[in-house]
Amino acid sequence: MAVIFARRVLCLFRGTAMNYWLTQLFNGFSYGALIFLLAMGLSLIFGVMQVINVTHGTYFLVGTYIGLSILTWTGNFYLAILGGGLVIALVGIFIERFFLRRLRGNDLGQVLITFGFVLLLQDAILLIWGPDPKLMGEPKSISFTAHIGSFTFPSYRLFVIVVAAAVAAGLWLFENKTKFGSAVRAAVDDVEMASGMGVNVPLVFTVVFGLGSFLAGLGGVLSGPWLGLQYGLDLEILPYAFVVVIVGGMGSLKGAILASLLVGLVDNFGKGFFPDLAYFTLFLPMAVILAVRPQGLFGRTL
Amino acid sequence: PRGDAAEKGPIRIGLLTSKTGVLAIHGTHQMAAVEAFKDKYGTTVAGRKVEFYPEDDQSKVPLGVTKVRKLITGDKVHIVMGGLFASTGYAIAPLGDQYQTPIFVWSCPDDLSQRKRYKFVVKYFSCSQPQHAMAHWLRKNKPQVKKVIIFGPDYAFGYESSGGFQKVFEDMGGQVVQKIYAPINTVDYGPYIGQFRKDAEGMFVTLAGPQALRFPKQYQQAGLRDKYVLVGNGTNTDEFALAAQGEDVLGWITAHIYGGAAYPSQDNQEFVRNFKKHLGNKDPGYYAEGYYGALVLIYKAIEAIKGDVENKAKFMEALGRTKVTEGMPGGPKVSDGYGNLNTNVYIRDVRKEASGKLYHHVLHVYENVSQFWSYRPEEFLKQAVYDKDFPPCKFCK
Amino acid sequence: MTPAEVSLAVESVSKNFGGLAAVKEVSLRVERGERRGILGPNGAGKTTLFNLIAGDLKPSAGKILLHGQDITHMPNHQRAYLGMARTFQITNLFPNMTVIDNLLLAAQALDRAKFSMFRPIQSHEHIVARAERALEQIKMGDLRDIPIKHLSYGVQRQIEVALALVEEPKVLLLDEPTAGLSPAESAEMVGLLKELDPGITILIIEHDMDVAFELTDRLTVMHEGSILADGPKDEVRNNQTVQEIYLGYG
Amino acid sequence: MIFELLRGRGRVAVAVAALVFFAVYPWFASRFMITVLVQCLIMAILAMSLDLMVGYTGMASLGHAAYFGSGAYAAAIVSVTYKASFPEALAVGLIVAVAVTAVFALVALRATGVYFLMITFALAMLIWGLAYRWNSMTGGENGIAGVQRPSFIAGTTTFYYFVLAIAAAVFVFFGVLVRSSFGRTLVGIRESESRMRTLGYNVWLHKYIVFLISGLFSGLAGVLWVFYDSLVAPPLVDLSTSFDALLMVSVGGGGTLVGAVLGAVIVKMLENLVNLVTDRWLTVVALVYITVVLLAPQGIIGLLRDLMARREMNRAALEVAGRANASAGKEGSK
C-alpha cells in the first residue's frame, strides 16, 4: 500500500501537480465548511444536551427543500437560506418541546423518537415535494468559475466557506460573550439544581435545540446548489456529521471546526490516493483518534 | 385438459421496485408506467385476470431479496418482475431456480444472460449492450477523440457499462487512459473531478440514481464543460432527472435502449401520453419504459401459452423466445436465446426546446443490437465478465 | 509482645494535578489494629491520599505497602483482595438497587462465586448470610427491599459505611463516615465502629472532633498536601499550629 | 424481568403459552409469515445480545452491525467462495465475530457513556467500509449471493424450527446468565463502576467478557441470517442494522431480555407488514415508534411492569413507605 501511495504522489508531482494540490485543498476546505454547518448543530445538541439527534441529517434535507420552495416564491436566494434555517428551527423546537423534553435522561428513548421523526419527515418530503430529484440555482453573482493563474475553482464553494466562517464567528461570540454556554452545561449536569440556580431550563434547551436545528436548515439550503435535492441524501450525509462530532469532541466549537476541515481533507485526499478504500480512509483515522482520545480532540473529560 | 382459465383464478405478477429510499423516484416512475400499461393492455390476458403485487425494496439490495421471497412464498405470484440495481438482479436471480418461479430481471446484469445463466431467469438487456454501440458511434463520428477517461459508479452496473464501452472503443483504436469508480452514494465529487487527466480528449460517464443529479452540476462548476467531449450511459440524462439537471447537461451524448420521451415513433408517443396522465404530466424515461416494455413481453408470453402460467417450464420457454415488433416504446425486441433481448440502441444528445425544456434528440439508431455486439457469442463468452479490472486498463499510467 | 506489625506503609508519596501538588511526599506507618485519624483543613489532600492508598489514583511518586507488599501499581480491585476497603466522601452506591442487593454485591465481591454465570446470588448461602449480617449491623432490616434512591441522605451515608464492612476488611479507609448523620445516628455509627474486630486497621478522615477523638488513638494532620503533625491524639490536639490552622482556637 | 413479577404458576403459564404458540405457528401461518418469524427470531438473538450490554451493563453500543455483519460475511465467504459446509461456516462465522469483537472491545472499552456509543459506531463503520469497498473479498456493493442451506434445514419449516430451537436456547442461556451472580455484577457496573472497582471487581474484565459474549451471539445471529437470506450485502452491516438492534431493545424495554425478543418481533413485523397495507408505511411506522416511546418510555415490558407493580403493590407500597419513614427515624429510646 505504501508503495502505491508513493507512486501516486510521485506521479502527481509531475506535470500539473501544484494545481492538483491546490484544487484538492480547496475542495477539501469547502466541503469541510459545508460539513461544519451540518455537524456544528449536531454537536451542540449532542454535546450540550446529550441528545443523539438522528433527525439532524433529515433537518438538513428538509431545510434544502424549504429553501427551494422559498426560492421559487420569492426568487431571493439569501431569503431562502434564512427562511430554510428558521423553519427548521421551528420544527426542531416543536420536536424538543413536545417530545424530547418528556424523555430527558432516557437516552435510548430519545434516540428512538428522533428516529421516528426521521421516518416521518422523510415521508413528508415524499408527500410534499415528491421523490423527484431537484436542483437549486444559485444567484448569478456567486455562480462563476474563478481563475487564479491556472488554478480554477467554483466561486459558490468560496461562498460556502465564507458563510461557515461567519457562523463560526457568531457562535464563538455567543458562547463567550453570554453566560448561555455555562447555563446549558449546568442544566445538562443537573437539571433540578440548574433551575434552583435560576436557569430557565426548558427555555435553555429550546434555544439550543432551535439553534442547532437552525444551523442544519441553513446548511441544507446552502447545499442545494451544490449537492442537489435528493430524497435519501439525509442518511448519506449523516455519518459525516457523526464523524466530525466524534473527532472534534461533542459540543466543542473549536473541535467542530477542526474536525470538519480534517474530514473534508481526508475525504478528498483519501479518495484521491486510495479510491478503493474510500470509507476506510475516513473512518480509520477516526478510530485511531478515538483510541487515543476517546473524548475527541477537544472534548471535555469528565 | 380442463383448460378453463377462469377456474384457475387470476395470474399474479410481482413487481419489485423502490418506492422509498434513495431510488424512490424510479419507483414512482415505474408505478406510473404500470398504470400506463394497464390503460393500454388492460388487466386481462388470455382470458385470465391479472393482479399486480408491487413491493418496495426501499432501495436496498438485501431487502429486495426478502421482498422477492415474500412475493413468491406469500403472494404466490406466478412471475416476478423488477430489480432496480444490477446488484439486485444478481441477488434475486438464484431465487428463481430455488423456488422454480420465473423471474424477469428488468435491470441489466450482464452475466445473468452470459456465463451465469439461471433456468428461471430472463432479462431485458445487458448493461454493456448499448455502450458497445456508444463506443462504435464515438469512433466513427468523432475520431479526434482518442484518449478517454472512464467515470462510473463502483458496482456491477458501472463496470459492465464502461467495460462494454472500453472493449469496443479500444478494439477500434481508441485508448482508455483512466478509470475512476466512485461509490454510488458519493455526495461530493470534488475529489474525483480533481483527478481527471488533462491530456484526455473525452469522457465516458455512467451515472446511477442520485449521481445523475450531483455529478453534472459539480462537473460544470469545476469548469470542465468544454474541456472534454462527454459521452455516456443513457441513465446520465434520463428524463427523471433531466428537468432538474438543466443546462448543465446540454449537449451530453448518451446511448441507451430507449430513444427518450421525445422520440417520435407512434408506439412511444402513445406510451408517453398515457404515462403523463399518471404522473403529473412528467416525461417517462428509460426506467419507466423498461418496466412497461417488460410487462408487454410478459403478456405476450402469457398469450403464447394461452394463460397456462402454472406450467412454469412452458412459461419460461415462451419468455425465452419472445419476439415483439409492435407496441414497444423502445422499438422491436427479439430474444437472443441466451435469456436476453436484441434491441435498438439509440444515440441521443440533450437539446433545448424553444420553451426551455430539455429533451433527447436521437442522432442515430443502431437496430437489432445483440448483447454480444458484433462478436461471436462463443468467443465473447470466453472472456471474463466486464469488471473493475476487465478489460484491463492498458493505457493508464 | 512482638514488635507491632506494620499494616500500611506510605513512603514519601506525592500526587500532582497539573500544577497543583495535592499530596506532597507524605509518609505514614499504620500498625495492625491501629485506629488512625486523618485531619486537616479542606483541600489539604486527605481524600486524595485515600484515593492513592485505595488505588483510585496513581501516585506521581512514592511507594505504598500493604502488609509489606508493594501495591503502588496494583489496580484497586486487587487491593480489595488483600483486605482493603473504603467508603467515599461523596456517597457512591447503586442507586436503583435495593439495600440488600447493594450489600449482596459487596458480599460476593471477593468470592469466586461472582464469576458464576449459572447460579443466582441468592443461592450462594454464605454470601447471603454475610449481607444479612451487615444489614443487622446497621440495624436496617426493615429497609431491606427499598431502592437506595428512595432513602434519605443520612441513611445512604450509613449504607455507604455498611458496604465497606460487608467485606470484613483488614484495612478500612473511612472518608467522613459520620458526615450528614444526625447526632443520634452519628453516635450509633461510632458505637458500631468501636465494636469492630480490634485486629482491623482503620484510617478515618473526620471533621467532627468529638468523633475523631473518640474513635482514634493517633492523629495525623495534613496541611496543603503535607503532614503537619503526627502523634498520639492529645499531643496533636495541643499542638499550637494545629489549633491555629485547623481547629481555630487561636 | 416480567417473569419476576409473575410468580410461580403465572410465569410457567406464560412460558408454556409462548412455547406452544411458537411450536404450532407453522401449522396455521403461510410460508411467508413463517419466514417473517424466522427474521424476528434471528433478530431477537441480536437484540438479546445487545440488551445484555445496553440494558444490563449500561454499555450502549451503536455498532452491533459490526459483529453481526462480520459473522455473516465470514460465513458467506467461506461457504460460497470456499464451499465450506454448514458447520464449518458456522464455526468460522463465530470465530471471526468473536475475533473482531475482541479487537474492537479493546478500543471501545477505553470510553464510557456517549463516548462509548460513538466509538462503537465508528468501529462499526470500519467494517461497513470494508464490506463496501473490499471488492475482491466481499463483492463490494454487489455483496455475496447464493449461500446454500444444508439439506437438513433446507425447507422453510425445518429452518424455522431450527432457528426457534437456537433462539430458545439463547434465551434460556441469557435468562440464566442475567439472574446469576455474574449478571448481578453487570447491573452493579451499570450503576456505579467506581464503587464496583473498590469492592474488588475487575470491572474492565467483566465488561470485556460481556462484550465477547455479546459479540459471539451477534455473530451467531449474523450466520443464521446468511443462511436464511442466502445473501450478504453492505446494507446489512450499515448503521441502520445497529440502529434497528437498538430500536428493538428500547421498544421492548432494555434490561428485560423478554423486551428484546418482543422488540425484535415488533420491529421486524412492522418492517415487513405495514407496507403491505399502506403506501404511507413510513408514517405509520414512525407513529408507532413515537407513540411507544411516549407512552412507554421504558419500553413495552417496562410499561407492563409499571402497570402491574402499581396495581398489585399499591397497598404494599404505601405500607413499605410508611415503614421506611418509621425505621429511618428509628424513633425514640429504642
Added chain:
Amino acid sequence: MDDRGLMLQVDDIHTYYGESYVLQGISLGVPSGTVMAVLGRNGMGKTTLIRSIIGFTKPRAGRIIFEGRDITPLRSHQIVSLGIALVPQGRRIFPSLTVRENLTLGEKPPGANGRGEAWNLDLVLDLFPRLKERLSNTGNKLSGGEQQMLAFARALMTNPRLLLLDEPTEGLAPLLVRALGDILLKLKERKLSILLVEQNLKFALQFSNHVHILNRGRVVHSSSPEALDKNHEVKARFLGV
C-alpha cells in the same frame, strides 16, 4: 412582606414522593432578618421541606408564601428569581463547570430590598480564598469541603433575600465552620432571612434565632435555641442526644 413581618411562610404543606407521604402538614414562618433552624434526625423530612419551598417537589396541599406572594404554583427558576437561594444537601456542584462558571451562573444584582454592598465575585472569593486558587478547576475536581464552600458562595452570588441552607457545615473543617457562623451573623445584619437545616446541634443553637424540630414529617417542637438547649427530654427524644 406579609402583615406579620414574615419573609417566608409555610402554611400546612403536605408533600409526597410518589405514594410515600413525607411531609404531613408543616407550618412555619421565617421573619425577616432571622435565622430559623430546622433540626431532626435522618430521614425526617428536612430536605423535603426545603425541596418543597424551592419547588423541586411540589406539595400536594398547602401554600408557601414569600414576601406576601404565593409561590406554590411557580417553577423553581421563577421562585429563585424572586430572591431565594439554595445551598443544597450534598452540594450538587455542576461538575462540568469551572469554579468561576459555577459562581457566575446565577449571578444577580441585589433586588429592591437588597441592603448593604452586593455580593460579587471578588467579595465572595475574599470570603473563601481557597476557591480563588481553584477558579479554573471544574467542579468535580474539588475536595468535598471546597465544594461545600462553592455551594455556599454560589448561592451568595445571587444576592438573595432568603437563603435556604441544607446542612451547610457538612464536610467543613472546624475552623471553617466557625467562619461560616460569622458569615451567617453578617448576613443577618443585612436583614437576610435564613432557613437553616442542620445536624450540627451546637452550630444551629449558636447561630439561630428560633428552632423547629421535625419528626416523621411533622413539627414536634418549636422554641428559642436557649429553651431547646435546656429541654433535655425533647433533645433526647427527637434528636437522640
